[in-house]
Amino acid sequence: MIGQEKLIPRIGLKSSPRGRGGAAVVDSLGGFTIIELMVAVMVGLMMLGLAVPSVRGVLEEQRLREKMASFEDVVRRAAAQAVSAKREVRLIWFEDGVRALTDWSAPKAGEELGLPQGEAQAEDAGGGESVFYAVGKGEWLSLVRVAAREERPLSEWSFWPSGIREPVEVYYEGPLGKWALRFSALVPDPETVYFQLH
Numbered sequence: 637m638i639g640q641e642k643l644i645p646r647i648g649l650k651s652s653p654r655g656r657g658g659a660a661v662v663d664s665l666g667g668f669t670i671i672e673l674m675v676a677v678m679v680g681l682m683m684l685g686l687a688v689p690s691v692r693g694v695l696e697e698q699r700l701r702e703k704m705a706s707f708e709d710v711v712r713r714a715a716a717q718a719v720s721a722k723r724e725v726r727l728i729w730f731e732d733g734v735r736a737l738t739d740w741s742a743p744k745a746g747e748e749l750g751l752p753q754g755e756a757q758a759e760d761a762g763g764g765e766s767v768f769y770a771v772g773k774g775e776w777l778s779l780v781r782v783a784a785r786e787e788r789p790l791s792e793w794s795f796w797p798s799g800i801r802e803p804v805e806v807y808y809e810g811p812l813g814k815w816a817l818r819f820s821a822l823v824p825d826p827e828t829v830y831f832q833l834h
Contacts (some may be wrong), residue, residue: 709770718795729791736767775810
């Protein structure tokens with residue numbers, strides 16, 4: 637059997653016994669060898685491995701942007717309730733989140749902010765619907781009152797019936813990343829100071 641060539645089996649091809657010395661001959665129908673298929677599968681898996689982290693990053697960025705948009709919605713609702721109820725609304729920072737209140741016990745100098753008077757006012761900022769932004773485990777939300785006269789002002793943000801609000805900066809940090817927003821007194825949309833994924 638000298639002169640016979642080793643044939644690599646091809647997928648999708650037929651072999652026929654018509655060859656020199658009775659060796660099987662492969663008809664060339666354009667199939668792929670097993671090695672070619674293995675290389676193609678490996679290249680595909682490598683490309684998939686590169687794509688998965690970028691898709692995950694896009695999804696995490698979307699979730700962090702939703703957190704920021706949710707807070708902006710709370711701010712818009714508090715401002716609208718101050719105008720519609722014709723009274724001051726305050727966003728007050730609690731351990732579990734930020735809540736809009738229209739009725740509170742005013743603290744004296746050096747005292748902590750009193751709890752709302754009555755359960756109805758704790759959940760209702762005058763417009764009939766609850767305005768609340770929840771801060772979950774591992775999340776941190778802080779308020780900087782840029783125009784406050786006190787050295788250590790209370791963590792509360794005022795919205796007045798005239799549509800004006802106190803200028804502040806709000807900082808968020810959580811498992812997905814961090815963002816900061818700057819709210820001016822008259823401009824309805826905040827300025828994004830930074831937005832960063834972890």
